Amino acid sequence: MAYPFSSDHEMIREVLSDFLQNWYENGKGPERIYQSGKSFDENIWSRFAEDLGMAGVAISEDFGGGGLDDLGRVVVMEELGASLCAIPFLTTGGEVVDIISKIAKNQFKEEYLQKIAKGKIKGIFCPGHLSEEKKCINSANADTADFILISRLKNKIIEVVCLKVGTPGLEINSKKTIDPTRSFSDVDWSQVSDRDFLPIGTAEINFFTDIISQSQISLAAECVGGAQKCLDMTLEYTSQRVQFGRPIASFQAIKHRCADMFILIETARSAVYAAAVATKDKKTESSLIAKAYATEAFFKVAGDAIQLHGGIGFTWEYPLHLFFKRSRANRSMFGMPSEDYKLLADNIFGDKP
Amino acid sequence: MAYPFSSDHEMIREVLSDFLQNWYENGKGPERIYQSGKSFDENIWSRFAEDLGMAGVAISEDFGGGGLDDLGRVVVMEELGASLCAIPFLTTGGEVVDIISKIAKNQFKEEYLQKIAKGKIKGIFCPGHLSEEKKCINSANADTADFILISRLKNKIIEVVCLKVGTPGLEINSKKTIDPTRSFSDVDWSQVSDRDFLPIGTAEINFFTDIISQSQISLAAECVGGAQKCLDMTLEYTSQRVQFGRPIASFQAIKHRCADMFILIETARSAVYAAAVATKDKKTESSLIAKAYATEAFFKVAGDAIQLHGGIGFTWEYPLHLFFKRSRANRSMFGMPSEDYKLLADNIFGDKP
Amino acid sequence: MSDLRNKFSKWMENNFCGEYECLRGRATPGDEDAFPGLRLKWEREMGAAGWIGIGWPTEFGGKGATLDEIVGFNEEYASHGGPGRAGHIGETLLAPTIIAFGTDQQKARYLPGIKAGKEFWCQGYSEPNAGSDLSNIKTKASLENNQWVINGQKIWTSLAMDSDYIFVVARAAEGSKGRQGLVFLLVKLDQPGIEIRPIKQMSGTAEFNEVFFDGAVCSNEDIIGGVGDGWKIAMALLGFERGASTLGQQMTFADEFRQIVDLAKANGSAKNPLIRQRIAKSYAGLKIMRFTALRTLEAAEKGDTTKEGYISKIFWSSWHRELGELAMDVMGKEAEILKNGEYNKLQKLFLFSRSDTIYGGTNQIQRNIIAERALGMPKEPRGGGTVMKG
């Protein structure tokens, strides 16, 4: 792996890869999830948090976390992506940890971060300051959350409040999506009484820009992990499948397509790693690029993997379609790539047509 | 060839192909053109017109023409495209013939069509009714024209007038373009005295829509001919070039790329033939599609042909670059494909955003 | 409008209604398991009225319809929203093969059932280890007491659940290889030696099946051609696939395209210039697909074989796969959401169309065929590379 990872990162990757691929079990893990009708596996989340200490990988060691940087999360998300394990790390271990770590008062911070690190509680973040409406559409992992952080604009300062799940008036409607391995829900807090919101802290808009960047990087890392798994499956399958007296991996059409997949994956990987280690002034742009590029790359690679698998690739019994569906769902999270590129162009030209 | 061609068409194709490939002489023909500093070969034009009777292929037999339909012109343009022979058939034998045939008075019609059929005179058409300015930018073949037809709006009716080259005030400035085998010029008639314009006839706007369609079909046919030649050259070259102990045509990467070229060419061909035989109500749309699709196809095929030729493909001595340059020039004639598709979308949605 | 087309249009108007309403635009690829019973009833309706096999020669009960008439017929069928044809394999593939190569007895036995819309056929070509390599067939047929006994497995068989018969390409001569020693058998599905298992696809539906043969039988009179002719017959049958039926499929595509346009207008995607470009290109592709099919068909009617026919499969399947992606992007924020927990029509289109570029010969195989047959490039060497596992 090498640059930019430390030996800590390498160790996490190794442990997690074993743990998650064991759970994944050639697709049986995700299959059990959608067969169960639930959106994730509580047991895996507990072990992930407690045994491996991964839920709090980015939480300060003072609060029982791993004390690692964005790169640590990149490693975790890559491995989650490679196993389609949709435990709510993206949300709880990501933006929720960052918001609490950076703006919550000490008592709240201590309690919540310690519980998160132990896998006792899970939360999501709804960026309420971006809209007038008091709701959030297609929010990932909301159906398994214990609490919800909501940002809201108040006199040009953004305030973050916390709502416990179960608060009267709070509605969380989960929906089935094209990706059967991760849940989406609509969260509506318009009917919650004012006194039920617990104020956590305040921050400026730039802070939330960074929160969004972090989530973009995590999503992009998940895509890289998923795409790599698709390529691995394809290399394995094409080396064993014999047609016309040869393993199909020996056909140039297959080789070149795999080479193109590799190019996409490695460039996406570069974009993700670069965004994770970017300095503050380059964070927003590099995260946007990583997210737009990696989500597109995953979609392309997953589609190509199906094509190179031939018939078995599009069957339900073979897990490839789950990666393809995840890739389509990721492609539309936090906006489509074409919208990202539109933003990027606005920055390049310094205007907005 | 078969559908939709008659045996007359087949015969024209055979004769022309021999004649023009003989002139083309593995690229020596076009090379002589740009070495000469002229934009075309007068001698070839005479023989094309007089010996082969091709200048007037679409002129009524009453005036010494071939009496063929749009498909006849398609055959001619394909063969011109395959040889990069930029004699001014696209203009003189195309829109100029159509305008004179359909709206000129008998005396003018007889004189001009007979002379065109014999290769004695050449003309161009400037669609002046499309703009306020009395000029036409990047007009093909203007530098070799003897007369210029100009359309202009007059009380909601469009009037066509004729200007002889040499008329005081008429300016024709020819320019070098990226395609050294066809000339572009700017034509400016703003300084010509009113009495020097010879009125030819009038027509409604729909008539000019059809004129444009015909030119689009001709341009698209030229692209199909050029693209086919690029594929032919590639098949020839790759069957002879040996690498790693095999003719490179035996490598699947080469085979598949050639297959993709074939797909593009044959679909472009379908579009062109369909447009040529389209009924009046489908003419505008099918011509637009043929033009947008075939110009893109030619550009892609010519680029791929260079790639598959390797080093020799991008040298000046080998004629492939001339096809590539022609394809780029054609791609921007009468608007870029993206503009064509924009128009098409406007029609599909029935609106204009 | 031709007389026949006119008549058929009126017939559709009067008969494709009532209980059949729910079939409107259904049972197209990706949706072939919709309303199985009713679809078969509808086929009988078509058959009874004489609308099956209109292109067959009159001596076999056809109308000897011209190409123009068949094109018109298909267009009318689609424009009235007729459902995917459950009988198309029998009607457009097997019947012409029997007419060309079958015995009088086979013609008398099988054509009427197809014509009446009462007997349905499916195709037993692909095998798990043969895939796109038809000459690598392993299913065996051995002649015992004037009966062929069949053992082996076929896969990617569409419509098997709705069918009465299957035509099977099997290896008759022990030890034969490649194209040699194959036999083309007509086999009844409802017998002890046959088991059908549906294959669930990523779209959640199951159009394809595995068919297992464990001592299944057919009479020695039920082979087309002789032993060793199997390859020739199988290829000839595939040749009939380049028929007017592709135009019917295109009408289905046009219908899907129109739905996407309507949705784009309704949800505002139509304002997006990138979507507009893709819509326009998709439309151009649809038209060009039609132009190309007509060119091939009309040339064939003149007796010419043309090379552009080779591009049909890869062009339509790639176009359709892109249409699926476009459909999702037009849907926008709703693209991921399953209303009522089920894939809607466009989501199914998106998912099912991934198989279009695979079944019936992958795009890779199509490019090989184009390069070798249309362009005369050198053949792919068999063998070579390192075989890591059989």
Add this chain to the structure above:
Amino acid sequence: MSDLRNKFSKWMENNFCGEYECLRGRATPGDEDAFPGLRLKWEREMGAAGWIGIGWPTEFGGKGATLDEIVGFNEEYASHGGPGRAGHIGETLLAPTIIAFGTDQQKARYLPGIKAGKEFWCQGYSEPNAGSDLSNIKTKASLENNQWVINGQKIWTSLAMDSDYIFVVARAAEGSKGRQGLVFLLVKLDQPGIEIRPIKQMSGTAEFNEVFFDGAVCSNEDIIGGVGDGWKIAMALLGFERGASTLGQQMTFADEFRQIVDLAKANGSAKNPLIRQRIAKSYAGLKIMRFTALRTLEAAEKGDTTKEGYISKIFWSSWHRELGELAMDVMGKEAEILKNGEYNKLQKLFLFSRSDTIYGGTNQIQRNIIAERALGMPKEPRGGGTVMKG
């Protein structure tokens, strides 16, 4: 900013001016025949100031600069608009090879000339019939009276007209095949047995040359390694290509990109949403190219060999070719027109970039390399197919 970077930045400011002004942003690929004399003078200027070979070990006159310093150096050079480096083949390819494999005598003889910017090198690898297949080399070298006598032909040699020496891979052992029996020779260009013919490209310029050897000679002390080591040395030299110099190239790309953005703003193309998407994607590609190069370089500095280095060539060349197409589309109606009868910079970019995906290993070869070396897929069989002509 590092000390070295700082110093170099100031030096560029004080020295890249005056008569050198006209070299600003010139002599990049596609424009390498610009100002030949002045470019060489500029190299001597760089050499005299000690700015050539900063990454070499100090014992050979280098500064032993770290990766970060070399990256910084290249960025400063580009941001000051420094022209394409006429000496880069000697400095970044041959010198590291001599340092790694050369004799003390060779080091003493050749490194100072390179360092001083006084002796220029070009590369004799490709041959007309070898193309991308380096092991198929036909140029022969035979040892006669302690001198190697060379006969044969090299092609696609860039900068040959400006060079003093060429390093040549030739076949030493009569009858040897493939990678065996090759020798790596250092040959003076100015001698009777060598003829250089420029190859005019579609861009109208001539960066590449054919080099003909007709009894050309070099001393037996001028081979690197022994007879039979040619392949190993040649490959090691190519390994040095994955160096920091790619970052310099990227600065040139950034410059071209910026020009296109400026033009789009000026001529209104920037209002076109399709152009905006392409500009944004191009920008993302440029950044990702840089990220990937840094990843490879930093891993290499840690002593790790990573696989993503294999994608460098195909990624930059494909990106650059697309940039050329984008440039034309941004130019709009002016794209086709030659002002003053000559290609402007962006037109040259468009035309020259078609060769990027070909020279130095075509995209097809790059994909083979990636598949076989990075992904461990089976090797392409040699031979097979029908050889129609040698």
